[in-house]
Amino acid sequence: MRDSHRAEAERLLARAVEEEVRRSGGSSDAGTLLARGRAALDSMAASAGEEYAAYEQALTEAEAGQQPLSQRFSRETLGAPVLVTAVAAVAAIGADIALGTATGTALGAGAVVAVAGAATTVAKVTAAHWPAAHRRAGALAQPGGVDQLRLQWLTALDVRGIRPFLDQQRMLAASARPAKKASVVPQLRGTDRSAAARRRSVLEQSFGHLPHPGGPFAGRRSQMAQITQWVHAARAATQTLPVVVVLHGDPGSGRTTLAVRAAHDLKDLFRGACVVDLRGDGEQPLPTRDALLHLLNRLGAPREQLLFRERASAEQQVRRLSELYHQYLTGLPVTVVLDDASDPDQVRTLLPERSDSLVLVTARAPLDLPDDIPARVHQLPVEALDAAGAEELLRAAAAPSSPGPYDVRSTEEVRELCGGLPLALRTAGSSLGERSADRLAADLRALGPLDPVERALRLRYTDQPEQARRLLRRLALAGRASLGPAAAAALLATDEKEAQRLLAALSEAGLIDHVRSGRYRLHDAVRRFARNRLMDEEDAADRGAAQERLIRNYAELAGAVIRMVDGKMSTRAGQFGAYGFPSLDAALRWLDDESSFITSALRHAEGVDQQAVLGLLGALCDYCLLRGDLYRLGEISELTQAVDQGLLERSVRWRTGIAARQLGELDKARTTLSSVVGLYREAHHDAGAALALCSLGITLHHQGNLTEAAAKLHEAIALQDSQEQAEDRAWSLHALAAVERDRANPAEALRLLERALALHREGESLHGEAWSQFQLGQVFLRTGDVPAARTALEVALDLYGRTRDGRGEAWALTQLARARLVDGDPAPAVDDLRQALARHRENEDARGEAWTLYYLGQALEESGDRDQAVRELERARTMFSRMRDVYGLACARHHSGRVTRDQLAARTGSLRNSGFARQLLVDARADFARIGVAHGEAWTCLELAMIDAGNSRAPQALELCDEAAALFASYGDERGGDWARFLRCTLLPYASPGGIEVGTVVSQEELSRLMAAGHASRDAKLEDCAEALAVMLERGVRLEDGWQAWQLGLVPNRHAREVMGVAVEAGR
Structure with missing residues (x-):
């Protein structure tokens, strides 16, 4: 801008400032406004840049065409007239001198001619300039002239530059006025009790996993009183240390029974309990790592530690798990039964050192624990029963109609032949209903110099018919878990009714322990006896056939149960019928009872048909996902990695990836599932690859990668176009519908869900239909159709309940509460969301917890509690960030920024000082833009x-x-x-x-x-x-x-x- 033009603009600014000061009644400072205006004059002039450019151009053109009077007297203009005048003057002088005129006179005449010529030239030039100047002045005043362009520029500068600047200064002055401070009542921040409630619930349930204390218990009251006394004395002490009681005695002396009975009797003093079978000296001891994992699982530690068992060195794993174990049990009094221990160092590692816990260690001999162990250690021998105790136990074990009079001498002889060991006495005493005490003593004596337990077992074994003996022998193939009639029927190739009768007969004979209704377990000593009889009395072919039947039968039964839940998936192609289960509830109860036995049986499945093993593994993995039993899924994953068989490992790794997604470990789930897709493709297994692609697409959706998720799901659907894979395709369709919903395509989502629901119903998949109804409810909420959404979500909740899917129930409760929020009923929504939040935490579903916190924050905002709403939204934001869920993180940032802004505005009365809220919203916008x-x-x-x-x-x-x-x-x-x-x-x-x-x-x-x-x-x-x-x-x-x-x-x-x-x- 030219200096003259800047001066003109400043004069215009000064006039506008004076007018603004007059308008404001003197409240505005003219000097301040003028100084700010001059500083911002260039930016104001830029708003009128187009008009100024036109004015400048016209001005330059006008100046180029303008010729001043001085320029008309240039050499070019005056050259000819001066030459003519000079020639005329010289001619006049020459003529006069030629005519005889005096030289002076001639020169005078020449001068007169020169002056006359010059005057004539000046007059001519001046006469020509003035009319042209008047014509140019008239042209400037015409419309479109330079002066009008100048006025247009000044007008634009005033309207688009100076006035908006003064308006902005007026608004700034108004916003700078002190606002009335609103009184803010400080909110008391309550503690979150949901996690503590879940921990308390898991610990209470741990007592239910203890062996049942029923049955005769004689001759051990003094030992029980001694344990109780030590526990009370430790509680009265000032220092927090665990009580360690080493119960040492011979096998069959009742060490484990005493420890379990003590755990039950003292349960009111402790928060939880767990039994770990360390497997002693007789077979391969349980590794310390596996013992720690079992304890953490039973006592409710975070489940991601139980699923992902890194393939690091054993020492590193034990160190990491030990730190987690001691940290988790700090200040938490529990009862730990370490059964059949033999390694003092292992016992020390398993001691919860920083709590008032009770550790009952059973061993064959006193354990020499280190002197520096931070615990109160007591050695308690569990010796043979005295005469009174043996008599009491024999009476309890005998049949009610025991014949003959009471025989003190024979009873004492039986006690001596049984070594006073409760197991031998209980087993031998079970025959007193059919033989007298004297005959029992004689029969025991006739067996010769045997171990007391071996003598009693052999006596009762020979008393049984061949079918019962064969069952006892083959029960050694079933591992250490409890079993029921189904396993016995498979081992004997008979029906379950006959198997149940034989199990009951063996239990009455004292050869197997009755755990609970329909469930039995072998004592370790009985298992060793049965295994020896099996190896001696049956050939390898019979043993292999029994093992094959066991695995195949359980594969069919477990597959049938899962098929009743998930429908006709390609993983269970050709499996139809309910296999005698009266209902889905009864089938799931059966699988609940048998899951531990199936895991144990799989450890001994060498040489069994791999297709049957694969079916059983798949059904058990699906059950683990349904129940959230990630500890067992980790066990199975570890087992298949040790076996290193491709098809088995792919199947289990696929389920492990799904479990990782449920835990919120989305990066790990994506990596695992991507590798599974590659493995299935290498094996040219299209059905498996499609299922893995579906799971990968769901994981990508949870991470917010919607474009790639849709691509993977479309790829899976393309591979599932056959009729045999219709149910598989239904799962991919409803997963794709969820992606399309979040991509703002609700019409496409509804179309996909209609197809998925039809296929799920055709495939008889209650579980698939539940998830489709769940997704349908969310689409209806997106479109504002709350009644339809509630109907769909209630159907989903009912189906989740029928399939015992606690995780699905929690999600349905979350969305039903959200429906109340959408319907404008926030107060009940807050209560419902808190209940759903507790369910998600109970299931350890991190993603469900995060989204429930997200909706809870919105419900609290609607209820007027913005402070608590911000806290819940921040918790959700933190969880989404930790999970790497970009979509959830963007949503949480959006609402957290919005509520934070409103919170600050309510306190200050304006939207100023919203920097943090704005940054959250800027980040949210970037996230939304990145994922489309x-x-x-x-x-x-x-x-x-x-x-x-x-x-x-x-x-x-x-x-x-x-x-x-x-x-x-x-x-x-x-x-x-x-x-x-x-x-x-x-x-x-x-x-x-x-x-x-x-x-x-x-x-x-x-x-x-x-x-x-x-x-x-x-x-x-x-x-x-x-x-x-x-x-x-x-x-x-x-x-x-x-x-x-x-x-x-x-x-x-x-x-x-x-x-x-x-x-x-x-x-x-």
């Missing part, structure tokens, strides 16, 4: 626009509204587009280039067009807001008041974003 979620990005733009408008950045806010409108239009969201256009109308008076008057007129025109274009999905609140804005614009807007839409409530609320205004008629 236009719906979230558009609404985040509107929230940012409100913050910018409240901070006197109306032009930036207007630009954000335009960007939001474009994003809403990209996927056809008319509801969101309405709010973007409406907010634009509220901003135009403050951001229009023509100033407040022009902006008000434009705003009124756009508002009238907005209200004229009605549609079905319009938010009811927007119509009320539009009426209020129309009245406000009609009365006039005062810039001193600033952007008033926020204070007047003319902005979208949380519910406006909840419903997506996209047409769904095509999908219904």
Whole structure:
């Protein structure tokens, strides 16, 4: 800008400042405004840059065509006249001298001629200049001339530069006035008791896993009293140390029974209990690592530690698990029974050192524990029963109709032949119903010099018929877990009724222990005896055939149970019928009872048909996922890795990836499932690859990678086009529907769910139908159809209950509570969400917990508790961040930023100082843009626009509204587009280039067009807001008041974003 022009612009600015000071009644400081205006003059001039450029160009052209009077006396102009005048003067002088005139006179005449010529030339040039100058002056005054362009430039500078600048300064001055401080009542922050409640529940359930204390218990009351006394003495002490009682005695002396009885009798003093079979000296001892994993599982430690068993060195794993174990049990008194221990170092590792726990160690001999062990150690021998105790036990074990009189001598001889050991006495005493004490003593004596337990077992073994003896022998093939009639029937190739009868007979003979209804277990000594008899009396072919039948029968039964849940999946092709189960509930109860036995049997499945093993493994893995039993899934994964057979390992690794996703370990799940897809493709197993691709797509969806998730699911569906894979395809379809819902395609989601539901019903998959109904309910919530959503979600909840899917039930409860929130009923929604949150924590479903916290924060906001809402949203944001769930993180950031902004605004009375909230929203927008979620990005733009408008950045806010409108239009969201256009109308008076008057007129025109274009999905609140804005614009807007839409409530609320205004008629 030329100096002259800058001076002219400053004079215009000075006049405008004087006018502003007069308008404000002297409240504005002229010097400050003028100084700020001069500093911002270049930016103001830029707003009129086009007019100034035209003026400058015209001025330059005019100056180029203008010729001043001095330029007319140039050499070019005066050359000819001067030459003519000079020639005439010389000619005059020459002529006069030639005629005889005196030289002086001649020179005078020549001078007169020269002067006359010069005067004539000057007169001619001047006469030619003045008319041209007058013509140029007239042209300047004509329309479109340079002077008019100058006026246009000054007008544009005033309207688009100086006036908006003064309006902005007026708004800044108004916002800088001290606001009335609102009284804020501090909120008391309560503690979160849900995690503690879950821990308490798991510990209480741990007592139910102890062996049942029923049966005769004689001769051990003094030892029980001694243990109780030591525990009470430790509780009275000031130092927190565990009590360690080493119960040492011969096998069969009742060490384990005494320890278990003590755990039951003292349960009121402890929070939980667990029995670990360390497997002593007679067979391969249980590794310390496996013992720690078992303890952590039973006592409720985080399950990701139980699923992912890194293939590091054994020492490193033991160190890591030991640290976790001691940290978890710090200050937590529990009872730990270490059964059949032999290694003092292992016992020390398993001691919960920083708690008032009771550790009952059973061993064959006293354990020499280190002197520096941080515990109160007691050695308690468990010796042979005395005469009174043996007599009591024999009476309890004998049949009620025991013949003959009481025989003291024979009873004492029986005690001596049985070594006073409870196991031998109980086993031998069970025959007193059919023989007298004297005969019993004689029969025992006739067996010769044997071990007392061996003698009693051999006696009762020979008493049984061959079928019962064969069953006892083959029960040694079943491992250490309890078993029922199904296993016995498979081992004998008979029916379950006959197997149940034989089990009951063996239990009455004292050869097997009755655990609970229909379940039996072998004592370690009996198992060794049965194994010896099996090796001696049956050949390898018979043993292998029995093992094969056991695995095959259980594979069919377990597969049938899972098929009743998941339907006709390709993994269980050809399996039909309920195999005698009267109901799904009865089938699931059977699998609950048998799961431990199946795991134990799989450890001894060498040489068995691999297809049967694969079926049994798959069914057991699906059961673990359904029940959330990730400890057992970790065991199975470890077992298959040790076997290193491709098909088995792929099947189990696929389920392990799904379990990792349920725990919220999304990166690990993605890596695992990607590797499984590769393994199935290498094996050219398309059905397995498709199922793994479906699981991978769901994992990518949970990470927020919607585009890639949709691609993987489409790829899976393409591989599942055969009729045999219809049920597999249904699972992929409803997973794809969830992705399309989040990609703002509800019509496509509804279409996919209709197909999925039809296929699930055709495939008889209750579980698949439950998840499809669950997804359907979420789509209806997205479109604002709350009654339909509730119906679908209630159906899903009922189906989850029938399949005993606790994780699914928790998700359904979360979405039902969300339905109440969408329906405008936040108070009950808060209660329901808290209940669902406890269920998710009980299932250790990190993702379910995070999303429930997210909805809980919104419900608390609607209830008016913004402080607690911010805390819950921040917890959700932290969990999403830890899980690497970009979509969840973006949503949590969006609402956390929005509520934080509202929280600060409620305290300060304005939207200023919203920097942290704005940063959260900026991050949320970046996340939404990165994963391609236009719906979230558009609404985040509107929230940012409100913050910018409240901070006197109306032009930036207007630009954000335009960007939001474009994003809403990209996927056809008319509801969101309405709010973007409406907010634009509220901003135009403050951001229009023509100033407040022009902006008000434009705003009124756009508002009238907005209200004229009605549609079905319009938010009811927007119509009320539009009426209020129309009245406000009609009365006039005062810039001193600033952007008033926020204070007047003319902005979208949380519910406006909840419903997506996209047409769904095509999908219904």
